[in-house]
Amino acid sequence: MPRKPKRPCRHPGCPNLSDGVYCEAHRGLYARENAHRRGYGREWRAARDRFLRGHPLCEECLKRGTIVPATVVDHIIPHRGDQTLFWDEGNWQALCKACHDRKTGRGL
Template identity: 40%
Template sequence: MPSKPGRICPCGFKVPGGERCSCQLRRDRERKARHDLKRPSSSARGYNPAWQKESAEFRRANPSCRRCGAPATLVDHIEPHRGNMKLFWNRANWQPLCTPCHSRAKQAEEKAPR
């Protein structure tokens, strides 16, 4: 099976096929850091001790990941609440997920164009 050919990055370095140049990785890290500086803290977004308590209770009642059946490690909001506290606390909008399902599949779905 043929692999992607290498390329020359705009910075001048040769990059193997399918990989990213270190300058691109650095720019991505810097962009994400700038975004995080503007983002409210997790407790300001509602993930405070009250959430921790409710989340733990929900996981005890729903111990398996809704997607793959593995042990659930977190509670996910089915519809992103985006600061809407009524939606944030609506248990009908919660689902138990394992970290891999939340980190991969769910995040990819939320990033997809609608």
């Protein structure tokens, strides 16, 4: 059975071809542990659901005078693997997906 043709590496400016998304030289730059290994397992989902029940509206939208349901629990200060900061509910805020994506895209 024939194999799929190789595709260009998605790393900007890389001329290499790859079987996956990135070539061997750039694969490590984009590697990331799965969500469960980063701490977002069953315990997090239960805590997130409990937090969203207590904070049902997007905090950023409320500041602008708009009522939008919150769907994401955001870490105000990125935890970067620090479990104390990860589980500190004082570091959580309820956001809608659009506000969370906007905040995350800015790197905050």
